[in-house]
Amino acid sequence: MKFGGTSVGNVDRIRNVARRCLATQAAGHDVVVIVSAMAGETNRLLGLAHEFGEIPDAREMDALAATGEQVTSALTAMAIHQLGGQARSLLGHQVRVVTDSAFTKARIRTIDGSRITEVNKQGAIAVVAGFQGVDDAGNITTLGRGGSDTSAVAIAAAIGADVCEIFTDVDGVYTTDPNVCPLARKINKISYEEMLELASLGAKVLQIRSVEIAMKYGVPVHVRSSFSDAEGTLVTSEDKLDRDMERLVVAGVAYDKNEAKVTLREVQDTPGVVARIFGALADKNISVDMIIQNVSSGAATDVTFTVAKADLPRAKALIAEIGPAVGMKDFVVDDSIVKVSIVGVGMRSHAGIAAKMFSLLAGEGINIQAISTSEIKVSCIVAAKYTELAVRALHTGFGLDRKDVHEEPAT
Ligand code: ADP
Ligand code: ASP
Ligand code: MG
Numbered sequence: 001m002k003f004g005g006t007s008v009g010n011v012d013r014i015r016n017v018a019r020r021c022l023a024t025q026a027a028g029h030d031v032v033v034i035v036s037a038m039a040g041e042t043n044r045l046l047g048l049a050h051e052f053g054e055i056p057d058a059r060e061m062d063a064l065a066a067t068g069e070q071v072t073s074a075l076t077a078m079a080i081h082q083l084g085g086q087a088r089s090l091l092g093h094q095v096r097v098v099t100d101s102a103f104t105k106a107r108i109r110t111i112d113g114s115r116i117t118e119v120n121k122q123g124a125i126a127v128v129a130g131f132q133g134v135d136d137a138g139n140i141t142t143l144g145r146g147g148s149d150t151s152a153v154a155i156a157a158a159i160g161a162d163v164c165e166i167f168t169d170v171d172g173v174y175t176t177d178p179n180v181c182p183l184a185r186k187i188n189k190i191s192y193e194e195m196l197e198l199a200s201l202g203a204k205v206l207q208i209r210s211v212e213i214a215m216k217y218g219v220p221v222h223v224r225s226s227f228s229d230a231e232g233t234l235v236t237s238e239d240k241l242d243r244d245m246e247r248l249v250v251a252g253v254a255y256d257k258n259e260a261k262v263t264l265r266e267v268q269d270t271p272g273v274v275a276r277i278f279g280a281l282a283d284k285n286i287s288v289d290m291i292i293q294n295v296s297s298g299a300a301t302d303v304t305f306t307v308a309k310a311d312l313p314r315a316k317a318l319i320a321e322i323g324p325a326v327g328m329k330d331f332v333v334d335d336s337i338v339k340v341s342i343v344g345v346g347m348r349s350h351a352g353i354a355a356k357m358f359s360l361l362a363g364e365g366i367n368i369q370a371i372s373t374s375e376i377k378v379s380c381i382v383a384a385k386y387t388e389l390a391v392r393a394l395h396t397g398f399g400l401d402r403k404d405v406h407e408e409p410a411t
Pocket of ligand 1: 174
């Protein structure tokens with residue numbers, strides 16, 4: 001059972017979490033709870049770090065950010081005690097969630113489930129701090145924003161849990177963010193593949209790594225509300241889906257405001273130049289999403305790419321450093337962009353979906369700045385101010401709107 005930031009946002013909510021965990025235990029289950037930091041806490045901590053420079057030391061960032069989850073794991077254990085239950089908190093290094101050393105976006109290598117199962121064997125609830133791990137050298141690491149989802153699924157896989165329940169502030173995975181589009185519909189079941197695309201394209205309800213791990217180890221994930229008992233969304237393999245799902249060509253719409261666009265103007269148009277630029281970014285562990293290189297009209301060309309906003313300060317410093325060597329005139333950054341995407345396994349067998357997306361955006365007067373496609377998704381970069389407009393237009397245009405807002409949403 002994983003509870004996100006809003007679900008542990010104050011002491012009453014932590015009590016609610018404790019009650020739910022005890023009820024699940026009373027129903028005959030062994031319970032492992034994974035908790036996030038209280039809502040807003042991780043942002044507060046990262047804000048404090050930035051008081052000490054634009055690029056604070058990554059190791060210390062993780063030492064700092066991990067404290068948010070340390071607080072909630074201890075408080076949740078106390079709340080369970082107060083209700084007469086037994087519980088023990090465990091931090092990432094106590095479980096032994098071993099990660100690589102990529103601070104602020106570490107990847108889990110191994111998890112030792114024995115501390116957790118030991119706690120369960122004694123009849124107690126294990127309360128694990130999400131988001132954090134430890135590297136081989138004993139440094140505290142964190143798994144990237146939203147990383148508690150990944151802690152939860154990875155722990156579920158490590159201990160062979162029957163199900164990984166993700167309790168959050170919405171009652172499941174919707175066809176798009178219900179906070180942006182009031183006509184979004186709850187999806188009863190979704191495939192790992194589609195969830196993976198939605199997550200990678202910005203639907204922050206599940207962190208992308210958590211879906212990768214769930215898919216790899218076949219962990220059934222149930223996304224549901226921490227404020228009601230309603231059934232949520234089951235994330236599962238494609239063959240377990242209802243036939244009905246297959247009718248939908250586009251299963252969902254996602255948006256991501258966490259990217260920034262960088263344009264290098266007039267770099268040399270000769271072999272090896274882009275390799276040099278992107279090699280340098282990769283060496284610094286900066287992931288690049290979209291890349292556009294214009295056809296050059298002479299010896300120079302413009303290269304545009306997008307990176308996570310969190311990596312922008314480091315990317316800027318690097319481009320300023322290597323730019324002269326590739327003949328770059330200058331570079332411009334635009335961080336007022338959003339990536340809007342449509343996702344659906346049904347796209348594999350349908351033509352004209354991208355064209356329809358472009359015309360829906362054009363119909364709203366929205367200019368497209370960059371495009372990328374894969375077998376089951378199409379993404380467009382547009383100005384951030386059009387986020388709501390673009391998401392709603394695509395949601396309506398691809399027939400995803402709920403028919404009646406008073407009706408129970410159907411798949
Ligand atoms: P938690 O703190 O519980 O981890 P998050 O804020 O990380 O919660 O994720 C839940 C949020 O994800 C929702 O409040 C919603 O705004 C957003 N979201 C984005 N896309 C979707 C979607 N397709 N379905 C449901 N929620 C979505
Ligand atoms: N507290 C961390 C964050 O805000 C991890 C999480 O909530 O999943 O990113
Ligand atoms: Mg989250």
